[in-house]
Amino acid sequence: MSYVDPRALVADDVQIGEDARVWAFSQLREGVVVGTGSSIGSHSYVGPGVRIGKNCKLQSGVLVFEGADLEDGAFLGPGVIITNDRLPRAIKPDGTRKSDDDWRIDRTLVRRGASLGAGALLVAGVTVGEFALVAAGAVVTSDVPPHALVAGVPARVMGWVCCCGARLQVEDHVGECSECTRTHQISSP
Numbered sequence: 622m623s624y625v626d627p628r629a630l631v632a633d634d635v636q637i638g639e640d641a642r643v644w645a646f647s648q649l650r651e652g653v654v655v656g657t658g659s660s661i662g663s664h665s666y667v668g669p670g671v672r673i674g675k676n677c678k679l680q681s682g683v684l685v686f687e688g689a690d691l692e693d694g695a696f697l698g699p700g701v702i703i704t705n706d707r708l709p710r711a712i713k714p715d716g717t718r719k720s721d722d723d724w725r726i727d728r729t730l731v732r733r734g735a736s737l738g739a740g741a742l743l744v745a746g747v748t749v750g751e752f753a754l755v756a757a758g759a760v761v762t763s764d765v766p767p768h769a770l771v772a773g774v775p776a777r778v779m780g781w782v783c784c785c786g787a788r789l790q791v792e793d794h795v796g797e798c799s800e801c802t803r804t805h806q807i808s809s810p
């Protein structure tokens with residue numbers, strides 16, 4: 622059974638999977654899909670057509686704008702922002718208001734198992750690779766490779782992480798976990 626707080630604003634056609642939860646004062650726009658077992662924290666905004674996979678966890682106050690796609694197991698810390706317009710303008714050069722058709726949405730993808738720390742911001746159009754970890758407060762301006770740990774403004778690779786979250790020791794493109802027995806293929810650098 623899913624749970625939607627009665628104080629959430631959920632558009633009529635939103636699909637909410639089994640065991641999913643939507644907490645108070647969140648808004649889910651038209652066409653949103655929330656996968657089985659996923660949770661959307663209070664005071665969040667999920668834009669039109671955003672797809673949220675299975676077992677994702679969105680903490681409170683996340684802003685996920687139209688054009689984003691979150692694969693299974695994505696984690697968004699409190700206050701994460703996923704934007705959708707690289708060159709935003711409210712008006713056209715002649716000063717008239719832009720309409721909904723006057724702009725292009727850049728798609729943004731958070732791959733399976735990736736985590737975005739508190740207050741991280743994704744500039745429109747980037748892909749965050751599988752099981753990557755974006756540090757708190759990072760501004761991600763380019764694609765993040767799978768298993769990368771990125772931090773800062775703009776975000777830069779500062780290490781590599783296992784699917785369990787611990788650091789990987791990388792040699793010859795093989796990452797060995799410091800906490801569990803897993804190894805991962807690291808494509809770059």
Ligand SMILES: CC(C)(COP(=O)(O)OP(=O)(O)OC[C@H]1O[C@@H](n2cnc3c(N)ncnc32)[C@H](O)[C@@H]1OP(=O)(O)O)[C@@H](O)C(=O)NCCC(=O)NCCS
Nearest residue numbers: 698699737738739740754755756757758759770771772773
């Ligand atoms: C990035 C992160 C994983 C690093 O953790 P860690 O491996 O324990 O690393 P350390 O704390 O030892 O820091 C290592 C270096 O990175 C820096 N650093 C740590 N977090 C950083 C961040 N968010 N942004 C920029 N630099 C950061 C440290 O200052 C340190 O720099 P130094 O070597 O020059 O002193 C962690 O700080 C983080 O941001 N986690 C996300 C937490 C979060 O938002 N959770 C959301 C759920 S509440």
Ligand SMILES: [Zn+2]
Nearest residue numbers: 783785798801
């Ligand atoms: Zn591990």
